[in-house]
Amino acid sequence: MSETRPSTGGHRPRLALHGAGRMGRQLAEASESAGFSLVGVIARHQPDWLTEDLYAASPEQLVVRPDVIIDFSLPGGAASVAQWCAGNGVPLVSGTTGLDETARAELDTASAKIPLLWAANFSIGLNACLVLAKRLRELVGTDAPARILDIHHAGKLDAPSGTALVLGEAIGGDVEYDSVREGDAIGEHHLVLELADEQIEIRHVANDRRLFALGALHAARWLCSRSPGRYTMLDCIDAATP
Numbered sequence: 001m002s003e004t005r006p007s008t009g010g011h012r013p014r015l016a017l018h019g020a021g022r023m024g025r026q027l028a029e030a031s032e033s034a035g036f037s038l039v040g041v042i043a044r045h046q047p048d049w050l051t052e053d054l055y056a057a058s059p060e061q062l063v064v065r066p067d068v069i070i071d072f073s074l075p076g077g078a079a080s081v082a083q084w085c086a087g088n089g090v091p092l093v094s095g096t097t098g099l100d101e102t103a104r105a106e107l108d109t110a111s112a113k114i115p116l117l118w119a120a121n122f123s124i125g126l127n128a129c130l131v132l133a134k135r136l137r138e139l140v141g142t143d144a145p146a147r148i149l150d151i152h153h154a155g156k157l158d159a160p161s162g163t164a165l166v167l168g169e170a171i172g173g174d175v176e177y178d179s180v181r182e183g184d185a186i187g188e189h190h191l192v193l194e195l196a197d198e199q200i201e202i203r204h205v206a207n208d209r210r211l212f213a214l215g216a217l218h219a220a221r222w223l224c225s226r227s228p229g230r231y232t233m234l235d236c237i238d239a240a241t242p
């Protein structure tokens with residue numbers, strides 16, 4: 001798709017965050033050094049770390065119109081902010097996982113009006129693993145069953161994780177999922193392919209949540225100058241690859 005939206009020119013793109021939990025906080029902390037001007041953080045409750053001047057209980061309460069919104073909330077939140085963004089012409093990056101069919105349809109509808117990038121995982125390394133998984137299946141054929149294990153902190157609500165599901169789509173064929181929710185694990189994924197007399201494993205471990213925040217900020221900067229449409233993290237990474 002061509003770049004027909006006006007770019008944000010010389011000014012720092014104005015960013016609003018939707019969701020003020022673990023990821024929202026990481027994004028708020030990294031946004032200014034990533035070249036954004038943070039104009040608001042939306043959540044239903046104001047967390048302790050967020051100052052009154054930045055807090056908004058809903059997108060309607062934002063004092064400054066953002067150039068882009070990054071959403072890391074919960075499925076109902078992703079659907080409602082997508083609706084608001086579509087109605088107000090604001091590009092949306094969303095990393096919220098566990099979306100049901102209604103929420104996914106809401107994101108699709110919104111992408112007819114605004115540039116919208118949803119990704120289950122904003123890590124460049126994990127997205128490279130998706131490409132490897134797809135190629136691996138082409139090479140070994142469809143017979144070999146796959147197992148995907150995801151390990152996350154006890155507070156994570158969805159299982160299998162959104163990343164496990166996109167890994168499963170990438171590898172295709174017969175896939176069995178298993179999830180562990182314990183402690184404060186940030187995110188670990190194992191994809192195991194069972195062949196006749198051998199086993200292949202792709203393993204990805206996220207060591208710091210900052211990784212996802214930096215990936216989402218990179219995606220937001222890229223998305224600001226796109227035409228309306230639905231984009232993936234691979235579109236954004238490909239565009240940056242010489």
Ligand SMILES: NC(=O)c1ccc[n+]([C@@H]2O[C@H](COP(=O)([O-])OP(=O)(O)OC[C@H]3O[C@@H](n4cnc5c(N)ncnc54)[C@H](OP(=O)(O)O)[C@@H]3O)[C@@H](O)[C@H]2O)c1
Binds near residue numbers: 024045077120123
């Ligand atoms: N794509 C990736 O790379 C990636 C990486 C990590 C996490 N995630 C996903 O990102 C999401 C958030 O993760 P997290 O660890 O930050 O979760 P969290 O700590 O539970 O935070 C969720 C935040 O969203 C807010 N929220 C929930 N429903 C909302 C709604 N309807 N409207 C507005 N705000 C709402 C919550 O605050 P209130 O309840 O006060 O509204 C809270 O501030 C999860 O789906 C997680 O799986 C994705």
